[in-house]
Amino acid sequence: VRAARCEGYGGPEVVRVVEVDDPTPKRGEVVVRVGAAAVTVADARIRGARFPRGFGRLGRLAFGIRRPRRPILGGTVAGTVIAVGEGVDRFAAGDRVAGSTGMRFGGHAEQVAVAVDRLARIPASVDDVKAAGVLFGGMTARWVVTEKAPVKAGDRVLVVGGSGSLGTNLVQLASAAGAEVTAVTGPDNRALVEGLGAVHHVDHRSVDVFERPERYDLVIDTVGAVPRTRARSLLAPGGRAVLLVATLGELLLARGDVVAGTAPDRVEDVEALLDLVAAGSLEVVIDDVLRLDDIVAAHRRVDTGHKVGNLLIRP
Ligand SMILES: NC(=O)c1ccc[n+]([C@@H]2O[C@H](COP(=O)([O-])OP(=O)(O)OC[C@H]3O[C@@H](n4cnc5c(N)ncnc54)[C@H](OP(=O)(O)O)[C@@H]3O)[C@@H](O)[C@H]2O)c1
Numbered sequence: 001v002r003a004a005r006c007e008g009y010g011g012p013e014v015v016r017v018v019e020v021d022d023p024t025p026k027r028g029e030v031v032v033r034v035g036a037a038a039v040t041v042a043d044a045r046i047r048g049a050r051f052p053r054g055f056g057r058l059g060r061l062a063f064g065i066r067r068p069r070r071p072i073l074g075g076t077v078a079g080t081v082i083a084v085g086e087g088v089d090r091f092a093a094g095d096r097v098a099g100s101t102g103m104r105f106g107g108h109a110e111q112v113a114v115a116v117d118r119l120a121r122i123p124a125s126v127d128d129v130k131a132a133g134v135l136f137g138g139m140t141a142r143w144v145v146t147e148k149a150p151v152k153a154g155d156r157v158l159v160v161g162g163s164g165s166l167g168t169n170l171v172q173l174a175s176a177a178g179a180e181v182t183a184v185t186g187p188d189n190r191a192l193v194e195g196l197g198a199v200h201h202v203d204h205r206s207v208d209v210f211e212r213p214e215r216y217d218l219v220i221d222t223v224g225a226v227p228r229t230r231a232r233s234l235l236a237p238g239g240r241a242v243l244l245v246a247t248l249g250e251l252l253l254a255r256g257d258v259v260a261g262t263a264p265d266r267v268e269d270v271e272a273l274l275d276l277v278a279a280g281s282l283e284v285v286i287d288d289v290l291r292l293d294d295i296v297a298a299h300r301r302v303d304t305g306h307k308v309g310n311l312l313i314r315p
Pocket of ligand 1: 040042045137140184187188222225243245261262305306307308
């Protein structure tokens with residue numbers, strides 16, 4: 001099968017489409033023919049060995065010292081089961097499934113082997129692009145608004161970076177919970193985030209949120225634009241901030257009303273998100289859908305830091 005292999009750390013051009021061995025399902029796994037896979041900031045960060053400040057060495061220890069240990073990137077996939085391993089009775093060939101491949105990655109390929117406990121069935125009305133598109137940002141957004149900093153009706157919520165993969169999900173899920181959402185994006189994405197439920201918009205090119213008088217019950221930073229030391233100045237009494245692009249220092253020091261962390265990887269969240277998409281309650285914003293052969297262009301687009309929602313490849 002064909003796969004996009006990351007041959008070293010570097011710019012988008014270190015990724016090459018090559019022939020690799022067909023994956024075979026181990027016990028408890030299925031092989032999925034990939035219908036769509038997201039190309040995310042996580043993929044681009046690993047490819048470029050660009051880890052948040054303080055994580056440089058730790059990142060290479062985790063992902064590979066000289067080159068990615070798992071050279072086929074891609075952590076969220078949707079597609080069709082084509083082979084089942086021993087002990088698998090939940091899925092059969094032909095079933096449509098989506099999920100996160102976790103630290104094994106491997107989604108940027110025509111086929112990938114995935115443990116069945118990571119996969120959810122895709123509702124018939126949801127296509128592979130939407131199913132793969134909702135997961136990366138959706139899983140983190142759902143964790144933030146339901147668990148890390150539960151959003152209540154009437155909360156004033158500031159989403160810094162409202163138009164990306166995380167932001168488009170955060171704006172929608174917080175609005176659906178009854179929050180009054182302010183989204184920070186560039187000028188071109190104002191209409192988008194308002195359409196997703198934001199009632200206020202701040203253009204980060206012309207306005208500094210720290211200079212504004214408004215205070216929030218919850219501040220969610222998906223950009224790394226809110227330092228831990230300044231987050232509190234945006235908060236109303238009792239408010240909290242969740243820093244999703246925290247430096248190592250921030251992660252270690254964050255506590256109390258300014259928190260940081262990494263979303264867990266749970267199949268229940270995959271199921272819940274796919275149900276929301278099927279019900280028409282969650283829109284999957286798509287930046288572009290490219291071919292596997294366009295993987296370098298896909299990484300370039302992610303590297304701009306200005307993709308709108310989610311970028312998918314269809315192997
Ligand atoms: N902690 C966790 O569990 C976790 C999980 C997943 C991802 N992350 C991190 O979250 C970050 C965001 O991921 P993503 O997938 O959402 O990225 P993305 O899709 O690339 O989002 C980029 C968005 O940010 C906006 N933006 C850029 N600069 C901005 C600024 N100064 N102020 C406000 N908005 C700005 C852009 O909007 P405009 O084009 O309109 O400027 C763009 O729409 C990544 O760094 C990723 O590593 C953390």
